[in-house]
Amino acid sequence: MPEPHDKVGISTMRGVGIESTQVLESLPDGITIQDREFTVIYQNHAMLAAFGNQVGMKCYAAYERRDAKCEGCGVARAFQTGQPTLVLRTAFDAQGGTSYWENACFPIRDETGNIVAAAEVCRNITDRVSLEDEVKQRNIELGQLNKQLQNRSAELSTMFRQLEKEVEQRERAEIELRQAQKLQAVGQLAAGIAHEINTPAQFVGDNIRFLADSFDAAQQLMTKYRQAIKALIAAPGCEAVTQNVREAEEAADLAYLEEATPAAFRDALDGISRITTIVSAMKEFAHPDQQEKSPADLNRALQVALTIARNEYKYVADVEEELGELPPVTCHLGDMNQVFLNLFVNAAHAISEVVAQSGNKGRIRVRTTKEGDKVRIDIADTGCGIAEAIRERVFEPFFTTKEVGRGSGQGLAIARSIVVDKHGGSLTFESRVGNGTTFTIWLPVNGSAAAPAAPTSTDAAISSLDGKPA
Numbered sequence: 284m285p286e287p288h289d290k291v292g293i294s295t296m297r298g299v300g301i302e303s304t305q306v307l308e309s310l311p312d313g314i315t316i317q318d319r320e321f322t323v324i325y326q327n328h329a330m331l332a333a334f335g336n337q338v339g340m341k342c343y344a345a346y347e348r349r350d351a352k353c354e355g356c357g358v359a360r361a362f363q364t365g366q367p368t369l370v371l372r373t374a375f376d377a378q379g380g381t382s383y384w385e386n387a388c389f390p391i392r393d394e395t396g397n398i399v400a401a402a403e404v405c406r407n408i409t410d411r412v413s414l415e416d417e418v419k420q421r422n423i424e425l426g427q428l429n430k431q432l433q434n435r436s437a438e439l440s441t442m443f444r445q446l447e448k449e450v451e452q453r454e455r456a457e458i459e460l461r462q463a464q465k466l467q468a469v470g471q472l473a474a475g476i477a478h479e480i481n482t483p484a485q486f487v488g489d490n491i492r493f494l495a496d497s498f499d500a501a502q503q504l505m506t507k508y509r510q511a512i513k514a515l516i517a518a519p520g521c522e523a524v525t526q527n528v529r530e531a532e533e534a535a536d537l538a539y540l541e542e543a544t545p546a547a548f549r550d551a552l553d554g555i556s557r558i559t560t561i562v563s564a565m566k567e568f569a570h571p572d573q574q575e576k577s578p579a580d581l582n583r584a585l586q587v588a589l590t591i592a593r594n595e596y597k598y599v600a601d602v603e604e605e606l607g608e609l610p611p612v613t614c615h616l617g618d619m620n621q622v623f624l625n626l627f628v629n630a631a632h633a634i635s636e637v638v639a640q641s642g643n644k645g646r647i648r649v650r651t652t653k654e655g656d657k658v659r660i661d662i663a664d665t666g667c668g669i670a671e672a673i674r675e676r677v678f679e680p681f682f683t684t685k686e687v688g689r690g691s692g693q694g695l696a697i698a699r700s701i702v703v704d705k706h707g708g709s710l711t712f713e714s715r716v717g718n719g720t721t722f723t724i725w726l727p728v729n730g731s732a733a734a735p736a737a738p739t740s741t742d743a744a745i746s747s748l749d750g751k752p753a
Contacts, residue, residue: 313405317342317358346374357388358401365390383412455700488555495548502541576730578611585649588623596631596647599638605650609658613730614706622698626662626722633666660724668716
């Protein structure tokens with residue numbers, strides 16, 4: 284920029300009084316001075332290098348290639364307010380490229396204080412803006428990477444939960460397999476023992492019935508003998524014979540035998556009948572299950588399970604049965620036998636804790652009903668109940684509150700798996716500490732549809748044991 288031209292431009296402004304541009308020319312920031320008409324009257328070397336000689340041009344045309352004053356113009360704001368202002372502008376340099384500037388604009392006054400021009404100190408911030416844009420882009424990329432990392436973490440978390448579930452299912456399957464193998468072995472043994480017991484029990488029963496019938500015939504014969512003895516007493520010369528017979532009857536205590544023997548036969552036959560019932564129940568309970576589900580009489584299955592579990596509850600609880608009319612339910616009967624047995628044994632153990640303190644026998648109540656296409660089985664006890672703190676864990680494998688040797692913690696876990704996973708039903712419970720627990724089983728009659736849990740209140744479950752409608 285020719286020095287005489289610059290000095291002429293500045294010196295024409297009254298009161299400016301700039302005699303040397305040496306300091307302005309050496310600054311790295313661009314400096315331009317514009318009059319009240321926005322005409323460029325001065326440029327320092329930095330502005331000249333960036334935009335070329337624009338003296339005499341309108342600032343908006345020179346730097347931003349506009350036909351009219353710029354919106355948000357810092358120079359216009361300095362003219363209006365008389366205060367310095369800072370603006371960010373986009374400009375087009377001499378090479379035609381876009382650049383970004385941070386402009387400090389302040390008014391220039393004459394001797395009387397009137398604003399006659401405005402100076403603009405322009406700092407090229409293109410590199411900074413580019414860096415900021417790059418930082419923004421990097422932040423966007425980092426945000427995207429972070430989002431991807433979060434998604435991946437969520438996927439890994441989901442996979443981990445699935446893996447945990449698979450491990451739990453595998454452990455449960457292994458437990459059920461071991462339990463099934465044990466039950467199969469015990470079932471085979473029980474079936475063999477039942478068969479071995481059944482045959483001699485039949486012999487004993489048949490012989491006792493034969494002896495009872497024979498004793499009845501003998502009693503009839505003895506009646507005839509007594510009539511004959513009475514006739515001999517009146518006959519002369521028979522006193523010694525009749526006396527010997529009377530002494531023999533007294534020595535044999537025949538009167539007592541005639542009174543007690545029939546009762547002994549009845550008791551023996553009742554015992555044999557019980558043995559037969561137990562053997563029959565063992566054979567039914569131990570009957571090998573089929574691979575496919577088949578229709579079964581669940582009322583009969585419950586009675587069989589009660590017979591098998593009788594030794595657990597006979598001294599601590601009485602049993603009440605309310606067995607409704609049920610259609611044949613398609614199921615794995617062997618598995619359901621195991622479910623019923625587990626629940627009866629648990630009920631007996633819960634009641635025994637109460638009986639140990641009170642001395643009064645408790646009750647186990649079994650009730651079955653059909654509701655729609657499902658059957659409902661309630662097994663209620665008057666035991667100690669389940670504490671609130673452990674209710675969420677009762678179906679966990681190996682969880683038990685019983686002492687060592689009395690429970691393995693697998694009974695309820697296996698029962699729930701059989702009812703829910705194998706039969707599409709539900710196994711829930713309602714409990715009140717100190718009053719008892721009711722386990723409720725819902726099973727689809729046809730063995731295919733899943734059965735939702737029925738709403739049963741704790742009060743209703745417990746009050747049902749008192750003879751009130753549940």
